[in-house]
Amino acid sequence: MASAIHYAATLRTLTPLGALPDAALNTLLSQAHSHSYPKGQPLFNQGDAVGHVAIILSGWVKLTRTSASGTEAVLDVLSTGHILGLQHFFAGTPHPCHAIVAEDAEILSISATLLPPLLAQHPALTLAFLQTLAQEKNALEQELEGRALQNAAERLGCFLLRLVPPAQHKSTQPIEIKLPFDKTLIAARLGMKPETFSRALASLKKELNLRINGSHITIPRVGVLTKQSCASCSGVFPCYQRNCR
């Protein structure tokens, strides 16, 4: 556990908290602490009260729900800049899902009991949280649209595109990306059975000449993958509707 004040520069690069006035950001950080968590560590469980609001600084965290009959659904896999617990803090409801570290993660957390006075003191913070929730809700609607309109290969293509670094979005050269977590979890995150995922990957490999080497994938042309993946979607990459990185 370490004081978090030196994360101001990092948070400045993450919208919308990065747009906070210095005073609000520094007060928030002075009351926050950073922790490192290994892969597999649970952060909270379905039904827990919201004890902390937590910003992911690095690594990946999966959100899952367990049904009454014991089946698990992966709701999302989140990374840098995402805030955990925010909506349930404001909705006044317990965590409706489990959060488990999917790849070693560093997380900045602030006790939920400290938030009400902070929000009263800094209206800009309330507004920044509102913008965060608005963007996250946009992303969820994008996800629902994708599940309604895109086939498995298009959804997988969309996922791969979002791993392309911004500087290479318009590249006409082959680009190598690394899958950020294992394929079983990617399949679950995309709402696919593992065999559907394998068929989708094989289809992209054949149609678009993707080269696959373990977790490393070479995309010959970003533009061609974009044309394939965005054909059935209302947006066109880079759509920035979902921050997967």
Added chain:
Amino acid sequence: MASAIHYAATLRTLTPLGALPDAALNTLLSQAHSHSYPKGQPLFNQGDAVGHVAIILSGWVKLTRTSASGTEAVLDVLSTGHILGLQHFFAGTPHPCHAIVAEDAEILSISATLLPPLLAQHPALTLAFLQTLAQEKNALEQELEGRALQNAAERLGCFLLRLVPPAQHKSTQPIEIKLPFDKTLIAARLGMKPETFSRALASLKKELNLRINGSHITIPRVGVLTKQSCASCSGVFPCYQRNCR
């Protein structure tokens, strides 16, 4: 177009705006106007700037997106108490979907240009909007979970349960509900093809002895439908995670 100040009592029954202090609610309403819209009327289109934030007082509004190839996805069908445009106003993004009146609707709208000074004046309003977005995001996650874990008959059963009036949630007598909009739209709202919807309805009719007469459905026992519909879900009706009424 009518002044909206007399809607205070109506809004008081709708959370979370209903929890606003009198001053904040009255200021909001003094700047809002109500309109009646017939079925089929577009309220805004995908790509439009957010000109208004609008509260549905009665009726139904469907949100749809059109893909590049022209296919339409129904994102949601919303009713009383839902607020349109809120997240895109705060995210600073244009409407990513069309909004079309699905059943004659009365809507209270306030110009987006009036909101920033209102929010600055009434921090409670910012907080109420935050709670609204938090609850809506919860509902979307519930929807994503349902699509991952529930089969078509369970999702349809869940939809029917949410049409049961609260006073009858624990009834052991047969209950008649009325489908709020046509079956094609219900199927689209549930992310099903029409033929999947028909099979799901036939399955519920056979397994649970539902009686179906046009848009009127009699549920012999709410408890039995709950047992069927909630088996694969993390919640149990009445879960209140989604306000469909």
